[in-house]
Amino acid sequence: MADTQTAQDAVLERPIRDEDGAIDAGLIEQISQAVLLSDLTTLRAVVADMHEADLGAVLEALDPEERPRLISLLGADFDFTALTEVDDAVREEILEELSAQTVAEGVRDLDTDDAVYILEDLNEADKQEVLDKLTPSERVALQQGLDYPEGSAGRRMQSEVVAVPPFWTVGQTIDYLRETEDVPERFFEIFIADPAHHFVGTVQLDRLLRTKRPVPVAELVGEENRVVKATDDIEDVARMFQRYNLVAAPVVDDAGRLVGVMTIDDIVDVIEEAADDDVKQLGGVDADEELSDPVRQIAKSRFRWLFINLLTSFLAAAVMSLFEAQMTKLVALAILAPIVASQGGNAATQTMTVAVRALATQELGAWNLRRFFTREMIVGLLNGVGFALITGVTAAIWFSSTGLGLVIGVAMIVNLIAAAGAGVAIPVLLDRFDIDPAIASGTFVTTVTDVVGFFAFLGIATLWLGLG
Amino acid sequence: MADTQTAQDAVLERPIRDEDGAIDAGLIEQISQAVLLSDLTTLRAVVADMHEADLGAVLEALDPEERPRLISLLGADFDFTALTEVDDAVREEILEELSAQTVAEGVRDLDTDDAVYILEDLNEADKQEVLDKLTPSERVALQQGLDYPEGSAGRRMQSEVVAVPPFWTVGQTIDYLRETEDVPERFFEIFIADPAHHFVGTVQLDRLLRTKRPVPVAELVGEENRVVKATDDIEDVARMFQRYNLVAAPVVDDAGRLVGVMTIDDIVDVIEEAADDDVKQLGGVDADEELSDPVRQIAKSRFRWLFINLLTSFLAAAVMSLFEAQMTKLVALAILAPIVASQGGNAATQTMTVAVRALATQELGAWNLRRFFTREMIVGLLNGVGFALITGVTAAIWFSSTGLGLVIGVAMIVNLIAAAGAGVAIPVLLDRFDIDPAIASGTFVTTVTDVVGFFAFLGIATLWLGLG
Numbered sequence: 001m002a003d004t005q006t007a008q009d010a011v012l013e014r015p016i017r018d019e020d021g022a023i024d025a026g027l028i029e030q031i032s033q034a035v036l037l038s039d040l041t042t043l044r045a046v047v048a049d050m051h052e053a054d055l056g057a058v059l060e061a062l063d064p065e066e067r068p069r070l071i072s073l074l075g076a077d078f079d080f081t082a083l084t085e086v087d088d089a090v091r092e093e094i095l096e097e098l099s100a101q102t103v104a105e106g107v108r109d110l111d112t113d114d115a116v117y118i119l120e121d122l123n124e125a126d127k128q129e130v131l132d133k134l135t136p137s138e139r140v141a142l143q144q145g146l147d148y149p150e151g152s153a154g155r156r157m158q159s160e161v162v163a164v165p166p167f168w169t170v171g172q173t174i175d176y177l178r179e180t181e182d183v184p185e186r187f188f189e190i191f192i193a194d195p196a197h198h199f200v201g202t203v204q205l206d207r208l209l210r211t212k213r214p215v216p217v218a219e220l221v222g223e224e225n226r227v228v229k230a231t232d233d234i235e236d237v238a239r240m241f242q243r244y245n246l247v248a249a250p251v252v253d254d255a256g257r258l259v260g261v262m263t264i265d266d267i268v269d270v271i272e273e274a275a276d277d278d279v280k281q282l283g284g285v286d287a288d289e290e291l292s293d294p295v296r297q298i299a300k301s302r303f304r305w306l307f308i309n310l311l312t313s314f315l316a317a318a319v320m321s322l323f324e325a326q327m328t329k330l331v332a333l334a335i336l337a338p339i340v341a342s343q344g345g346n347a348a349t350q351t352m353t354v355a356v357r358a359l360a361t362q363e364l365g366a367w368n369l370r371r372f373f374t375r376e377m378i379v380g381l382l383n384g385v386g387f388a389l390i391t392g393v394t395a396a397i398w399f400s401s402t403g404l405g406l407v408i409g410v411a412m413i414v415n416l417i418a419a420a421g422a423g424v425a426i427p428v429l430l431d432r433f434d435i436d437p438a439i440a441s442g443t444f445v446t447t448v449t450d451v452v453g454f455f456a457f458l459g460i461a462t463l464w465l466g467l468g
Numbered sequence: 469m470a471d472t473q474t475a476q477d478a479v480l481e482r483p484i485r486d487e488d489g490a491i492d493a494g495l496i497e498q499i500s501q502a503v504l505l506s507d508l509t510t511l512r513a514v515v516a517d518m519h520e521a522d523l524g525a526v527l528e529a530l531d532p533e534e535r536p537r538l539i540s541l542l543g544a545d546f547d548f549t550a551l552t553e554v555d556d557a558v559r560e561e562i563l564e565e566l567s568a569q570t571v572a573e574g575v576r577d578l579d580t581d582d583a584v585y586i587l588e589d590l591n592e593a594d595k596q597e598v599l600d601k602l603t604p605s606e607r608v609a610l611q612q613g614l615d616y617p618e619g620s621a622g623r624r625m626q627s628e629v630v631a632v633p634p635f636w637t638v639g640q641t642i643d644y645l646r647e648t649e650d651v652p653e654r655f656f657e658i659f660i661a662d663p664a665h666h667f668v669g670t671v672q673l674d675r676l677l678r679t680k681r682p683v684p685v686a687e688l689v690g691e692e693n694r695v696v697k698a699t700d701d702i703e704d705v706a707r708m709f710q711r712y713n714l715v716a717a718p719v720v721d722d723a724g725r726l727v728g729v730m731t732i733d734d735i736v737d738v739i740e741e742a743a744d745d746d747v748k749q750l751g752g753v754d755a756d757e758e759l760s761d762p763v764r765q766i767a768k769s770r771f772r773w774l775f776i777n778l779l780t781s782f783l784a785a786a787v788m789s790l791f792e793a794q795m796t797k798l799v800a801l802a803i804l805a806p807i808v809a810s811q812g813g814n815a816a817t818q819t820m821t822v823a824v825r826a827l828a829t830q831e832l833g834a835w836n837l838r839r840f841f842t843r844e845m846i847v848g849l850l851n852g853v854g855f856a857l858i859t860g861v862t863a864a865i866w867f868s869s870t871g872l873g874l875v876i877g878v879a880m881i882v883n884l885i886a887a888a889g890a891g892v893a894i895p896v897l898l899d900r901f902d903i904d905p906a907i908a909s910g911t912f913v914t915t916v917t918d919v920v921g922f923f924a925f926l927g928i929a930t931l932w933l934g935l936g
Binding site: 020028174223244245269284302307309336357364383 | 488489490491521642645646655656672674676677679680707709713732733735736737739740743744747752753763766767771773774777781789795802803805811815818826829830832834840850851858859862
C-alpha cells in the first residue's frame with residue numbers, strides 16, 4: 001500500500017505542470033531567478049531529474065537571453081535531448097549563443113536521431129565546427145544521418161541498434177545483452193544480421209523473453225517483418241507504423257544492410273506534425289510557422305497568402321462590377337450577392353476539407369474517387385435545394401419581390417453544386433500533380449465559388465428581372 | 469544474402485497495396501468473386517495471412533452485402549480485429565448482419581481493448597446478447613471496459629497485463645513468462661503489483677533482459693513511473709504519451725489497483741483522430757463524419773453548419789442594407805465592401821487556426837497568452853497597413869477617387885486589427901468555457917470580420933465622402 005501511494009504521488013502531484021499541461025509559472029520564476037543569480041545549487045536541484053520534455057518547455061518559457069545561460073551554467077548536467085523538444089526558432093537562437101565545444105559535448109552522448117535533429121538546421125560552417133570536435137566514430141554516425149535528405153527515414157533513424165548473428169541462441173543473446181555496456185538506452189526489438197550486416201529478421205523482446213535458452217534466435221523471427229528503407233519518405237513510414245501498429249522497425253540501406261532503427265516516439269511526432277501542417281495550411285498559415293517565430297517573419301508569410309486572396313477578391317469584385325448598372329437600379333442585388341458567394345465558399349470548404357484529409361490519410365484513392373465525387377455532388381444538390389428555399393423565401397419577403405427570391409434560389413443551387421465539384425476536383429488535381437492539396441486548395445476553391453456565385457446570381461437576375 | 473533477399477521481398481513486393489497505400493483493385497476483385505462463388509479455398513489462401521489493417525481495408529472496399537458474407541464464410545478463420553480498422557458506419561452495418569453467436573465467437577479471442585471497441589457502439593440489447601454468449605470471466609473483463617465512460621482511458625485499455633509480485637527476482641519472472649501460456653499477445657513492459665493488486669511499479673523489458681537472474685524485479689523500477697487513471701480523459705493520456713515518449717503505461721482504478729494497460733498503438737490513433745477532428749471542425753464538418761457515412765447523414769450534418777453561416781451572412785447583409793442609399797449613389801461601395809470583409813475573414817482565420825491548434829496541443833496557456841495576443845495584434849496592424857496601401861491605391865485608380873482609396877485603406881486597417889483580436893479572443897474564450905474552440909470559432913470570427921468590415925468601410929465612406 002505504501003509503495004502504491006508513492007507511485008501514485010509521483011503522477012498525481014506533479015508540480016511541474018498544471019492540469020492543462022502548462023508549466024507551473026512559479027517554477028519558471030524560480031529557475032529564472034536562479035539563472036540570474038548563477039545559483040547552481042538550486043538549478044541542479046530543480047532541473048536535474050526533470051524529463052527532457054519538461055526541460056524543453058521550461059526553456060521555451062524562459063526569456064531568450066536566459067536560455068543559453070541556463071545551459072552554460074549547468075554544463076554537463078544539462079540534458080541536450082531537451083533541445084529536441086523546443087520550437088525550431090528557439091533551438092536555433094540557443095545554438096547560436098553556445099560554443100561549438102559545448103554543443104559537441106552535449107550531442108556526444110545523445111542517440112544519433114536526437115543529435116542529428118539538433119544539428120541539421122545549423123549552417124554548414126557551424127555544423128562542421130561541431131562535427132570536428134567529435135571523435136571519428138561519433139562523427140561518422142552523425143554524418144550518415146545528416147547525409148540522408150530532409151524528410152527521409154534516414155534523417156530520423158537512430159543508428160544505435162542491437163543486432164546479433166542468426167546462429168546465436170536465446171541464451172547467448174541474453175548473456176550478450178547482460179554483459180555489453182554499449183547498447184541503446186531503450187529498445188523494443190533486436191535485429192538479426194549476417195556477418196556482412198545484411199538485415200535478416202526482427203525478434204520482439206517479449207518473444208525473446210518467453211523462449212528457452214537453447215532455441216536459436218532465427219526461429220523467433222515473426223511473420224511481421226516490415227522494413228524501412230533509409231530513403232523512404234518519413235510520412236509514408238509513419239503511415240506504415242500507424243497502419244500495422246508497429247513500435248519499431250529496422251532501417252536498411254539500398255544494399256539491404258541494417259543501418260538503424262525507427263521508433264514509434266519519433267513517428268508519433270511525424271503523424272501529429274503531418275496533421276498539424278494540414279490544419280495550418282487549410283487555415284492559410286505556413287506549415288512551419290511556430291509560436292516562437294519572430295513577428296516580422298509571421299507577418300511576412302501570412303501577408304503572402306492574404307495577397308493571393310486579395311487578388312481573387314478583386315477578381316470577384318471585377319465580376320460584380322460587370323453588373324454595375326443592374327445594381328444601381330436594384331441595390332438589393334449588391335446586398336444579396338455576397339450571401340450566395342459566402343454560402344458556396346463554406347460548402348466548398350467542407351467538401352475540400354474532407355477531400356484533403358482523406359487524400360492525406362490515403363483513404364481516398366482511384367478506387368473510391370467516383371463514389372466520393374457522386375456523393376459530394378448529391379450532398380451539394382440536396383443542400384443547394386434546401387438553402388434555395390430558405391434564402392429564396394427570405395429574400396422575397398425582405399425585398400418584396402418573388403422574382404428576386406427565385407433568382408437567388410436558382411443561383412444558390414448552381415453555386416452549391418459548383419462548390420461540391422470544385423471541392424473535390426481541385427484537391428484531387430493538385431494531388432495528382434504532386435502539389436500538397438492542403439496548401440493551395442482553399443484559394444482556388446473560393447475563387448470558383450465567388451466567381452460562380454456572383455455570375456450566377458447577377459447574371460440570372462439580369463436576364464429574368466429585365467435589368468439588362 | 470539469401471535471407472536478406474527474402475526479408476526485403478516481403479516488404480518491397482507487397483501486392484496487397486500500391487505505392488500510394490491503396491488496396492490493389494485486382495485483389496478486391498478476386499475476393500469479391502470468391503465471396504460470390506462461396507470459394508472457401510481461394511478466400512482462405514488470400515485472406516488467411518493478411519494483416520488486420522489490410523483485411524479491414526479489404527472489407528471497406530467490398531460491396532456492403534459482401535462484407536458479412538465474407539465473415540460468415542471464413543468463420544473462425546476471420547480475424548475480428550479487422551473490424552477495429554474500419555469506419556464506424558461500416559462496422560455497424562456488418563455487426564447488424566451477423567448473429568450474436570458469431571460476434572461472441574469472434575470477440576472471445578481478442579484483446580479486451582479490441583473487443584470493447586467492436587461492442588461499444590452496439591445498442592444495449594444486442595450488446596447484452598453477445599455478452600451472454602461469453603463465459604463469466606470473459607464477460608467480466610469486457611463489462612469492466614464498457615462500464616468506463618466514452619472517451620476515458622478505461623474504455624481503451626487492454627485488461628490483459630503481465631504483473632508479478634515485488635519480491636520476485638528477474639530469474640523467477642523470466643521462468644514465469646516462459647512457462648505461462650496466458651500472457652498478452654504483445655507486451656512492452658511488465659508491472660509489479662502487490663498481493664491486493666495495487667500497482668507498485670513498471671519494469672521495461674529491455675531492462676529485465678539486461679539484468680542478471682538473482683536481482684529482484686523491484687530494483688528495476690525506473691524513475692519514469694507514469695500512471696494512467698482509468699477515468700482520465702483519453703486525449704490527456706495521449707498528450708502524456710506523446711510528451712514523455714511512452715510506449716505503454718499501467719492503468720489503475722481509483723483505489724490504485726492495476727486494471728489494465730494503455731499501449732502506444734491505441735494512442736497513435738487518438739492523436740491522429742484529435743488532429744483530424746480539429747481539421748474537420750475548422751472546415752465546418754462534423755468531427756465524426758466518415759467517408760463511408762450515408763449521403764443523407766452527411767447532407768444533414770453539413771446543412772446544420774451551413775445554416776448557422778447563412779444566419780451570419782444575413783446579419784452581414786443587414787448591416788450592408790443600412791447603407792442602401794449610399795450604395796445607390798455610389799455603387800463602387802457595393803463592389804468594394806466584400807473585399808474588406810473577405811480580407812478580414814481570411815486574416816482572422818489565420819490567427820484563429822494558430823490559436824486553436826496551440827490550445828489543442830497545450831502550447832498556448834495563461835503563461836504566454838499576452839505575448840501571443842500582442843504578437844497577433846502587431847501582425848494585424850502590419851498587414852493591415854500593407855493591404856491598406858495596396859487596396860487603397862487600386863481602388864483609387866479603378867474608380868478614379870482618392871477619397872474612396874483612403875476610405876478602403878482605413879477600413880482595411882480597422883478590420884485586420886479586429887480580425888487579429890477576434891482570432892485570438894474567440895477560441896480562448898470558448899476554451900475557457902470548455903467548448904471545443906475548433907467547432908465554433910470559425911462562425912463567430914467571420915461574423916465579427918464581416919460586420920466590422922462592412923460597418924467600417926460603409927460607415928467611414930458615409931462620413932467622409934459626404935454621402936450621408
